[in-house]
Every structure is written in C-alpha cells, then in structure tokens.
Amino acid sequence: MNLDHLEFPALRELQGEFRRLGAAEHLSVGGRGRRWGTRIVPLAALATLTVAAAAGATALVISEGDPIPPPPPGEVSADQQPKPGSERLDSDLAADPAGGLPWGVRVARNAQGLPCLAIGRVLDGKIGKVRGGVFHASPLNGSSHCAPAPDSGAKFTFDARPDSVTGDQRMIVYGQAAADVSAIEIASPSGIVRMHPGAMGAFIAVYAGMPAWLERTLVFTDGTRQPLGRGEFPDYRTR
Amino acid sequence: MTDPSPAAALRESRDDARRFEDFYCAHAGPMLRWFARHVLDPELAMDLTAETFAQAFAGRTRFRGHSDGEAAAWLYRIAERQLTRTWRRGRSEQRAVRRLGIETPKLSPDEFARLHDLAELAGRRASVAQGLSRLPRAQRDAVHLRVIDELTYSEVAQQLRISEDTARARVSRGLRALARALIGPPTEEAR
Numbered sequence: 362m363n364l365d366h367l368e369f370p371a372l373r374e375l376q377g378e379f380r381r382l383g384a385a386e387h388l389s390v391g392g393r394g395r396r397w398g399t400r401i402v403p404l405a406a407l408a409t410l411t412v413a414a415a416a417g418a419t420a421l422v423i424s425e426g427d428p429i430p431p432p433p434p435g436e437v438s439a440d441q442q443p444k445p446g447s448e449r450l451d452s453d454l455a456a457d458p459a460g461g462l463p464w465g466v467r468v469a470r471n472a473q474g475l476p477c478l479a480i481g482r483v484l485d486g487k488i489g490k491v492r493g494g495v496f497h498a499s500p501l502n503g504s505s506h507c508a509p510a511p512d513s514g515a516k517f518t519f520d521a522r523p524d525s526v527t528g529d530q531r532m533i534v535y536g537q538a539a540a541d542v543s544a545i546e547i548a549s550p551s552g553i554v555r556m557h558p559g560a561m562g563a564f565i566a567v568y569a570g571m572p573a574w575l576e577r578t579l580v581f582t583d584g585t586r587q588p589l590g591r592g593e594f595p596d597y598r599t600r
Numbered sequence: 601m602t603d604p605s606p607a608a609a610l611r612e613s614r615d616d617a618r619r620f621e622d623f624y625c626a627h628a629g630p631m632l633r634w635f636a637r638h639v640l641d642p643e644l645a646m647d648l649t650a651e652t653f654a655q656a657f658a659g660r661t662r663f664r665g666h667s668d669g670e671a672a673a674w675l676y677r678i679a680e681r682q683l684t685r686t687w688r689r690g691r692s693e694q695r696a697v698r699r700l701g702i703e704t705p706k707l708s709p710d711e712f713a714r715l716h717d718l719a720e721l722a723g724r725r726a727s728v729a730q731g732l733s734r735l736p737r738a739q740r741d742a743v744h745l746r747v748i749d750e751l752t753y754s755e756v757a758q759q760l761r762i763s764e765d766t767a768r769a770r771v772s773r774g775l776r777a778l779a780r781a782l783i784g785p786p787t788e789e790a791r
Contacts, residue, residue, distance in 0.1 A: 368714070372628045374705035375650055379624050382657060382700060386617035432759060441758055506758055522752050523643075529706070530647075530694065570694055594695075 424495050425484060431500035443469030443477040443501050450486050451559035452535070457482075458569035461526050462491060466535050466563035469505060477507035480520070480535050480565060490525045510562060511539045514579055514587070519597045521571060532572060534597075535565040544580040549573075571595060607671035614661045624653055627675055633718055634676075638683055642707055642715040647692045650704040652679045654696035687775055731778045739774030746771045 431437075448469035455464045462482040469477045481488035481499050489498040510516075515538035524531045534547060538558040545556045545564050549572040556564040575597045577589040590599035609622035631652060635645035655678050663674050686692045697704055707715065732740055738760075745756045746767075757767040 368629070369632065369707075369711050371646060371705035371707050371711055372632060372649075375653070375702075376621060376624055376628065378650075378702045379653065379657060380618070380621050382702070383613070383616075383618040383620050436759065438761060503759065504755065506754060518754070520752050520754065530692075570698060573698060 426495040428498040432503040451563035468561040477505035479505040532568040537562040548576040742770035743774035
C-alpha cells in the first residue's frame, strides 16, 4: 500500500515548513550548509493571554453535554473530597493558544478546610473538558487535588497534557498564592504573563507546546519582588 | 543535472538546505503511517513525524551514506529513537521542532480518518483490548486512566492513591509492554 504524502494536506503543510527552513538557511549562509546549534528562525510565537472576554465569545459556539460522572463512591479518599457548595471559579481566565473556551482554576474546600484545586476549560463558571465540540463539566470529586495552601509565597503545579479539544500539547502552570502575593509573573520565550491571584489565591497560565524555559517571579503586596529562578524544559521546577 | 534520489537529496542538503525538501517528500508519507502503526494515534504520529524530520534536518551534516537504503536507515534510526523516548516519557519529544520554529500542522478529521484506515488501526482495536487485558492490573488501570480517560498524571495518582512519579512509571511501563505485545520491530515494508 502506497501512502503518498500529497494525500495529506498536513504533510504538505509540513513540507512547506521545511521549504521555508531550507530557503532561510540557504539565504542566511550564502548557499553553504550550516550546523545544528545555531538558530535559523525565531521560535514560533507562543501566545498566552489572560482574557475574560474569550469565555463569552466562544461560549456561543460550544454546546454543553452531560457532566462527567464522578468516580464510584469509595474511590476517592475522604481528604480529597471537596464539600459540595464550597466550589468557586477563582482564577482569572487564561486563553487557550488555539482559541476556544478559556482555562480556569476551580477552588473548593474539603472537610478539613484545605483548598482543593481543579483546572479545566470554563463555560458558564464551570470547569470541564470539551470533546467533539461539546463541553462536559468536571465533577467535584475525582478531579480536584486537596492540599494545604502556602503560608507565604505561592505553590505551583506544572501540568503537561494533550488538550482534549485539539490534541495539541499544552503546558499549564497553575497554583495558589498566599495573601501576601499580589501578582505572579512568568517569563518565557514568548514574553511575560502577569497574573493576579483570585480571592482564594488561584492563578493559571496556558502555553502551547513546551516552552524552552520559564522564569517565575512573585510580586508581594508590599511591592517587593522575589525571583524564583529559571526552570528549563522539561522540568520547570527551580532548585 | 540534479540527482533525484532521496539519498542524493539528503547528501546535497548539507550544502544546499533547499534539497532537504526532496528527501522529506520521499519519506514523509511512509513515515507518518509507520508512526501511526506504532503509537496507534494519528495525532501523535504527526507530532513524531515532524520531530523526526526536524532532527534529520538539524543533523543532516552527519549523514555519511550514499545509497537510498542508507538514507532510509539513517532516518528510521532517528524515528526509532523518538519512539523509544515517547514510550519512556509518555509523550512525544518536540525539542527540534521548537528549536527550528516549526509549526506542526494538525490533521483534519478527514485526514485523521484516512490515516486511521491506512494504518489499519480499527482492525487492531481487538488486539489493543487483548493487550490491555494482559497487563498487570496496576499498569492496566494506570494506562486506562491516562490514555482512555485522558486524566493528567496528577489525577491518575489521585485516583489510584499513589504518587505522581509512580503513576508516570506505571503508565510508561504499561504502554511499553502494550507496544511490545502489539507491534514487532520495524520492518522494511513499513518504511
């Protein structure tokens, strides 16, 4: 069976990328080869924006289906079960680089009062997943992680996952900040994102692919800044 | 007169990068299908195809062969390395794609379905189910939550009440075992 690449527009598009690279390199070196290790073109722009308007705009073209069922009783330990009614969408919304519904952080509390964070696409104040153009709200149980909030500064989670809408790789940086933090800045090759924690401290930023590096800075309410250092791909944590 | 063979295109691309496109055209289609058959996922196959050719473009000065067979073998060694890393990490590496600023195109629904058919993925669902059933319970549960239910590793860890590192290890081991059970080593036919 012959599979000609011309049969696939995606492969033709990829061919165009190599044509562009070849032409760019040919021009830049006057027709002579160059070696791996030097950058040929700027990195593709990675757009991460914090927008609230996106939610309303994209909600027009997304329908809502049945909620995702919670796991069977007993499968989630008691300390990981948020109390019904305690949940709220707490973070600013972060646009997905490919558009569609924005991302957000839901914060609830378990019986011990610990915050329980969950992330997802946002529609009408609910978080969930989009499959086949239909939004399905995430259950309270089974999609949250409950852990102590930071006394000072912020706790970060780096979550690499394929997006349920496009299948594209996403790097989602989210977490919870203490009351002494007024903003979180994350610099990356695509620029700087500045996030303001929600009432319960939640924040979120979404990147296309895996950025080469991320550099985080906390901005405290007294105006001081605390650089947290640069984390490199694939483990963005700093030592 | 330009030598039309893929090996010549690759060899000459060391001095004229524009020739790489001819090498790409000779191998892109079979490469996409080869990955699709190995990873059972057209989208992941597209990502791996892009990364493999990006690494080939970046490392083309290291090619020392002359024949088309040598050129294909050189390319598929890169592909096999990508496959191994994908199984180990649970996701595809996109280092060269990012470094070169390549926008990996997305498959349209029609392309997805076509590739699905060509790679005979539908006919292998039974084999996948059978392969899954033969995995140890712990690995099977972890693979199911991660791949079928699309949970994050953090969520898999919560569901199974294990650490995230353990969740990653179980998924990775399970996927490797599943791939070994379903697919033999790459063959000349597939290339």
